[in-house]
Amino acid sequence: MAGALASFSALFFGIALMMAGNGLQGSLLGLRASIEGFETGVLGIVMSGYFVGFLAGSLYAPRVVSKVGHIRVFAALASLASISILVHSVFIDPWVWGGMRIVTGFCYAGLYIVCESWLNDMSDNANRGKLLSIYMVVQMGALSGGQYLLGVSDPSGANLFMLIAVLVSLAVLPLCLSASRTPDFSAPEAMSFRELFRLSPLGSAGMVLAGITNGALFGFGAVYAQRAGFTVTEISTFMAAMFLGGMLLQWPIGRMSDKMDRRLVILFVTIAAAIVATGAALIPEPAPLTMQPGGEERVIWPILAAAALFGGLSIPHYSLFTAHVNDRVPIRKMVAASSALIFLNGAGAIVGPNLAALIMGFAGPSGFFITLAGVHAVIGLMTGMRMLRRASARPTDQADFVAMPLRGTQIASQMPDGWGPDDVEEISDDDGEPAIHMLDDEDPEDEISDKGNSVIP
Template identity: 50%
Template sequence: MFAAVRSAWALFVGLGMIMLGNGLQGSLLGIRAAAEAFPTETTGLIMSGYYLGFLAGAVVTPRIVGQVGHVRVFAALASTASTVALLHAVFVDPLMWGAMRFLTGFCYAGLYIVAESWLNDRSTNETRGSMLSVYMLVVLGGIAGGQFLLNLSDPNSFVLFVLASVLVSLALVPISITAGSPPDFSAPSPVGILALYRASPLGVIGSLGTGMANGAIFAMGAVYAGLAGLEVSEIAIFMSMLVFGGMAFQWPIGRLSDKLDRRRVLAGVTFSAALVSFAAPFFSGGHVVGLYAIAFLLGGMSFPMYSLCLAHTNDYLTPKQMVAASGSLMLVNGTGAIFGPLVVSLLMGRTGADGFFTLVGVVHAAIGVFAIYRMLRRASIPIEDQGPNVPVATSMNAATATLSLDAFRDHRDRDLAAMSVGKRRRR
C-alpha cells in the first residue's frame, strides 16, 4: 500500500491543494456575501451556480480530454479557476459572482476528473481499495483544512482570494511533473434515470435528497454560522467539524451496512441526521461548543448517505451496469445540490438562520419515510448478496466511479475466495 501511495504522491499533493483552495473559497464567499449585505436568497442563488457548473464540467471535460490530452486540460482549467478566484475580489457583484461561481464549478469538475483518472491508472487490483481510502482522506481533509485558512486574514480584504488562487495554481506543479504516460479515459454513457429508478427507487430518491441536503450544508453552512453570531475563527471550526464528522462516521456506517439490511441502516442514518437537525436550534443560542457537536454529528450522518445510496443501488445491478449507473446517480445528486442552496436560502430569508437546519432535517426525514415505504413494497435482498459499501465523495465523477467499481469488484472477489476456502475446509 505504502509503495502505491508513494508512487502517486504528486497526484495526492495536487488534489490536496485543490481541495484546500476549494474549501477556503466556498466558505469565504459565504462570509463575504454577508459582509457585503447580499440578501440570503441572492447568496443561495450564487452558491448554486457552483453545482450547475460542476455538472456541466463533468459532462464536457471528458470530451475535451479526448481531443487535447490530460495535461493541457488540467493546466487550462487550473489557470482559469485561479483567475476566477482573484476576480471575486475585483468585481464584488452578485451577477458576476454567480457567473464566476459557475466557472469555478466547471473548472473543479474537470480538475477532479483529470486527477482521479490518473489515480485510477496508478492503481492495481491489490492497491485500489487503499488508494481510494487515501483519496477520500485527502479530499475531506483538504476541505476541512481550507476552513482554517480563513483565520489567516480579514475576509473583507483581497488576501484570502489571492491565497485560494495560489493554491489552485500550485496544484499544477505536482500534476505537471508526474512521470508516465497519460491514462486512457472515456466516461460511460449514463443509464436512463427512469430505468435506474425502476431498479432502485430508494437509491435515486436518496441520491437526490442527499445532494440537496449536502449542497445546502456546503454552500450555506458558513452563511448560517455568520447569522448565528459566530466569529470567523468559530465559523472555520463549525465548517471543519461538519467535514470531520463525515470522515469519522463514513467507515463504521459503511461497515454496518455491509453486515445488516442496508435499507434499515440507510433509514436509521437519515432519520438520525433529521433528528440532529431538528435539535440544532436548541444549541444555537450562544452554546458554541454544543453547535460544534451538532455540526460533527450532522456531518457524520449526512455525508455518508451518498455512499449508502450508491451501494444500495449497486445491490440491484450487474457489474457491467454499475459504472453507468454511478454516472447517472452523480447527475441526480448534482441536481439536488443545485436546488439545495436555493431552497435553504429562501427558507432562511423568511424564517431566519435556523431555516438552515429546518431544510436539512425535512429532506432527511423525507428520505427516511420513503425508505420505510420501499421496505414495505419490496422484500430486502439477502445480506450475503449485498455488495460492499465503498466510501465516495458526493462530488464523484466518472473517473471515481470506475475506481470505486474496481474496488468493489476486488472486495467482492476476495469475499468469494474466502467463502470458497471456507466451504472446502468444511468438506
C-alpha cells in the first residue's frame, strides 16, 4: 500500500491544490457577491451555475477525454478554469458571474474525471477502496484548508481571485511532469432513470435530495455566514467545520450501515441532521462579548459545533445512497447506475442554492438552516415510508459502504472493490429462496426479483 501511495503522490498533490482553489472560490464568490449587494434570489442563481456546469461536464467531458487524451484535457480545462475565475474580478456583474460559474463547473467536472480515471486505472482490486477513501480525505481536507485562505487578503479586492488562479494552474504541474502512464479510457455506459427508479426508488429520490443539501452547503454556506455577521476568519472556520465534520463521520456512519439495515441508518442519520439544523436555526446570531477591557470576543462556538455536527451527518448521505443503490442493482449495471446517480445528484445541487436563497429571502440568515432541516425531514419521511413497504435485506447481503468524495464523478463511483462480471452472485432470504438475483450478461431477463415480485427498497 505504501508503494501505491508513493506512486499516487503527484496525483494527490495536484488534487489538493485544485480542491483548495475550489473551496476558496466557492466561499469567496458568495462573500464577495454579498459585499457587492447582489440580491439573494440573483445570488442563488449565480451560485447554482457551478452545478449546471458540473452536470454538463460530467456528461460531455468523458467524450472529449476519450478523443483528445488526459493530459491535454487536464491542461486545457485547468487553464480555462483559471481564466474564468480571473474574469470574476474584472466584471462585477451577476450575468457574467453566472456564466463563469457554469464554465468553472464544467472545467472541474472534467478535471475530476481525468484524476479519477487515472486513480482507477493505476489501482487494483486490492487497494481501490482504500485509495478512494484517501482521495475523499484529500478532497475534503483541501476543501477545508482552502477556506482559511479567505483571510490572506481583502475579499473586496482582486488578490484572492488571482490566488485561486495560481492554485488551479499549479495543479497541472504534478500531473504533467509525472512519469506515470496515462490510463486507457472508455466512457461509462448509461442507465435510464426509469430503470434506476424501478430498481431503487429510495436511492434515486434520495440522491436528488442529497444533492440539494450539498448544493446549499457548498453554494450558500458562506452567504449565510456573511449575512449572519461573521468576520472573514469566522466564515472560513464555519465552512471548514462542515467539511471536516463530513470527512470525519463518513467511516463511522458507513461502518454502522454495513452492520445493520442501511435504511435504518439513513433514517437515524437524516433525522439527527434535521434536528441539528433546526437547533442551528434557533441559535441567536453571535453577539460580541467583552472579555477584558479594550478587547472583544465573538461567541460563535455553538454555531461552529452545530455546523461540524451537521456536516458530519449530512455529507455522508451521498455515500449512503450510493451504497443503498448498490444493494439493489445487479452487479453488471452498477457502473451504469453510478452515471445516473451523478446526474440526479447534480440536478439536486442546482436546486440547492436557489431553494436556500428563496427561504432566506423570507426568513433571513436562519433560512439557510431551515432549508437544510426541511430537506432532511423529507428524506426521513421518505425513508420511513419505504421501510414500511418492504422488509429489509440482511446486513450480510448488502454491498460494502465506500466513502465517496463530496463532488465526485461517475469514474469514482465505479472504483469500489469487486465490481465486475465475476462478482455475480445470488443472495437468498431466510427461507432459502432467491431474494436478490444479480444477473450476468447471459441472463435473458433484465430485472431483480424477490420471490417473483419486483424489488422495492
